[in-house]
Amino acid sequence: MVASQEPLVLPPNVSKSAFGDFISACREATGDNVTVISSASQIEDGDYMKPNYTHDPHHVLKQDFFLASAVIAPRNVADVQGIVRAANKHKVPLWPISIGRNSGYGGAAPRVSGSVVINMGKHMNKILEVNVEGAYCLVEPGVTFHDLHQYLVDNNLRDKLWLDVPDLGGGSILGNTLERGVGYTPYGDHFMMHSGMEIVLPSGELMRTGMGALPHPQQKEGARPEDQPWNETSQLFNYGFGPYVDGLFTQSNLGITTKMGMWLMPNPGGYQSYLITIPREEDLKQAVDIIRPLRLGMILQNVPTLRHILLDAAVMGHKSDYTSDISKPLDDAELDAIAEKLNLGRWNFYGALYGPEPIRNAMWGVVKQAFSSIPGAKFYFPEDRKEKDSVLHMRHKTMQGIPTFDELRWVSWLPNGSHLFFSPIAKVNGEDATAQFAVTKARCREAGLDFIGTFTIGMREMHHIVCIVFDRKNEVQKKKAHWLIKTLIDDCAKRGWGEYRTHLAVMDQIMDTYSFNDSIFRKFNEQIKNAVDPNGIIAPGKSGVWPKQYNRDEWKL
Numbered sequence: 001m002v003a004s005q006e007p008l009v010l011p012p013n014v015s016k017s018a019f020g021d022f023i024s025a026c027r028e029a030t031g032d033n034v035t036v037i038s039s040a041s042q043i044e045d046g047d048y049m050k051p052n053y054t055h056d057p058h059h060v061l062k063q064d065f066f067l068a069s070a071v072i073a074p075r076n077v078a079d080v081q082g083i084v085r086a087a088n089k090h091k092v093p094l095w096p097i098s099i100g101r102n103s104g105y106g107g108a109a110p111r112v113s114g115s116v117v118i119n120m121g122k123h124m125n126k127i128l129e130v131n132v133e134g135a136y137c138l139v140e141p142g143v144t145f146h147d148l149h150q151y152l153v154d155n156n157l158r159d160k161l162w163l164d165v166p167d168l169g170g171g172s173i174l175g176n177t178l179e180r181g182v183g184y185t186p187y188g189d190h191f192m193m194h195s196g197m198e199i200v201l202p203s204g205e206l207m208r209t210g211m212g213a214l215p216h217p218q219q220k221e222g223a224r225p226e227d228q229p230w231n232e233t234s235q236l237f238n239y240g241f242g243p244y245v246d247g248l249f250t251q252s253n254l255g256i257t258t259k260m261g262m263w264l265m266p267n268p269g270g271y272q273s274y275l276i277t278i279p280r281e282e283d284l285k286q287a288v289d290i291i292r293p294l295r296l297g298m299i300l301q302n303v304p305t306l307r308h309i310l311l312d313a314a315v316m317g318h319k320s321d322y323t324s325d326i327s328k329p330l331d332d333a334e335l336d337a338i339a340e341k342l343n344l345g346r347w348n349f350y351g352a353l354y355g356p357e358p359i360r361n362a363m364w365g366v367v368k369q370a371f372s373s374i375p376g377a378k379f380y381f382p383e384d385r386k387e388k389d390s391v392l393h394m395r396h397k398t399m400q401g402i403p404t405f406d407e408l409r410w411v412s413w414l415p416n417g418s419h420l421f422f423s424p425i426a427k428v429n430g431e432d433a434t435a436q437f438a439v440t441k442a443r444c445r446e447a448g449l450d451f452i453g454t455f456t457i458g459m460r461e462m463h464h465i466v467c468i469v470f471d472r473k474n475e476v477q478k479k480k481a482h483w484l485i486k487t488l489i490d491d492c493a494k495r496g497w498g499e500y501r502t503h504l505a506v507m508d509q510i511m512d513t514y515s516f517n518d519s520i521f522r523k524f525n526e527q528i529k530n531a532v533d534p535n536g537i538i539a540p541g542k543s544g545v546w547p548k549q550y551n552r553d554e555w556k557l
């Protein structure tokens with residue numbers, strides 16, 4: 001090979017010499033921002049703060065099961081286009097990521113081993129605009145929630161604008177939104193709050209969506225398309241004219257997104273977080289039925305969370321802090337003891353009130369009255385909770401858009417803690433939620449693992465986030481975790497419950513459950529894929545959508 005090393009794994013059906021030519025072309029196109037994964041010593045699990053780009057650090061299969069052949073970090077849109085052109089020429093699959101902290105869903109790893117990871121965030125990390133009047137920002141892939149929050153702080157803008165953040169601040173605003181991720185202020189549905197994307201298509205052409213398709217009347221003469229100013233309504237109205245295509249670029253494999261607009265929340269002029277502890281596990285039904293009308297009526301203004309005791313316990317300690325035998329799941333008596341020790345309920349509801357004091361007081365009156373019908377429910381504001389590592393103090397920040405890293409602690413519930421997310425959608429209905437919880441809890445126990453989970457409450461549904469924590473050095477436990485997620489997918493599909501997002505290892509299985517009318521949804525997506533990306537170079541297999549070059553039945557896991 002010319003001017004490159006041999007990777008540990010080649011992309012499928014790509015010869016060593018074609019790969020070498022591709023790498024040479026990319027070195028030239030990107031100013032040598034190319035790392036070939038040629039040695040096992042490059043495969044380090046690392047940690048959240050220092051993400052790797054080679055494989056999934058939370059590997060539920062073999063550590064190198066999903067392995068990149070190389071990582072390329074473009075400096076700008078032209079570099080991305082150069083990479084895409086070379087990939088088309090040499091038929092090399094690419095796997096674009098922004099920051100690569102897609103923890104629990106595969107990290108930065110590609111679905112097809114040998115794919116080349118495109119690290120969009122390393123150099124393309126500018127906050128291009130924060131517009132106070134319109135309450136929005138325009139960012140590149142490498143801008144993290146933490147970065148933008150810091151920008152607001154540094155520029156004394158927090159009194160005007162807040163950013164919505166997920167549990168952890170280190171993710172990419174753009175990457176998280178492309179995964180249709182969730183945060184916890186009133187702007188918690190990130191895809192709903194985005195406005196305008198710029199995308200390098202599989203052909204290498206550059207497109208802006210929504211109002212971004214309408215040129216700004218003052219074009220910069222001689223400038224490249226990506227350097228042209230955006231139409232001034234691009235970040236204000238996301239639908240634009242004609243077919244609305246933005247959704248096609250989420251959880252998908254149709255392009256590489258280079259910029260995105262995002263709405264910021266005007267500072268509401270007052271804020272109060274709270275915790276309601278709910279004593280018994282079976283209170284879940286009543287609690288969810290209380291939540292539904294409040295959320296629908298927007299008395300619950302944000303994305304509140306109804307967390308199982310063990311999620312909070314895991315943030316506050318390791319499993320070994322609560323039991324001498326970490327090899328088996330905790331039983332109900334132990335869960336009660338933990339709840340008592342931590343002065344929490346079996347369920348704990350974290351919400352917030354936004355607006356001037358009279359508005360907050362009125363809302364709180366309604367919320368408190370509704371939850372008071374649960375015998376033994378208790379109500380707390382942050383100043384009422386004095387314990388170390390209080391989850392309310394942590395949520396107090398998150399629900400006002402201040403990023404933290406505290407939630408990372410639950411991943412260390414077990415030694416060598418790793419995790420998979422199982423994330424089905426539930427109705428905001430007590431019976432449905434109770435049934436879904438019962439199925440997941442029973443299967444977790446069967447797998448010898450604890451149920452650790454939360455319901456995050458959207459406008460009309462709940463993301464039931466089950467955190468499957470396992471010891472990645474324990475092969476038996478890894479197998480059980482894999483069995484667990486596969487079994488839960490089938491259990492849930494039988495009951496009409498589907499997942500909103502998933503890990504690489506089960507994308508095909510989940511796509512197979514979305515099978516209405518002879519799997520027309522998958523087939524339609526495959527048609528689009530093959531039309532837009534005839535060489536099948538962008539993220540083959542993402543979300544179970546395979547281009548024609550790959551025999552889906554052979555690739556399915």
Ligand SMILES: Cc1cc2nc3c(=O)[nH]c(=O)nc-3n(C[C@H](O)[C@H](O)[C@H](O)COP(=O)(O)OP(=O)(O)OC[C@H]3O[C@@H](n4cnc5c(N)ncnc54)[C@H](O)[C@@H]3O)c2cc1C
Binds near residue numbers: 097107170
């Ligand atoms: C303790 C803990 C708590 C968490 N809490 C939350 C939470 O509250 N909400 C939540 O949503 N998630 C949560 N996560 C999951 C995850 O950490 C975040 O969603 C994170 O933001 C995703 O990683 P990222 O932003 O680095 O995205 P990336 O890993 O960069 O991207 C994710 C995926 O999007 C696609 N993509 C990214 N960039 C591009 C691009 N430029 N072009 C084309 N495709 C692209 C790729 O398919 C990529 O694999 C949590 C994880 C942990 C460990």
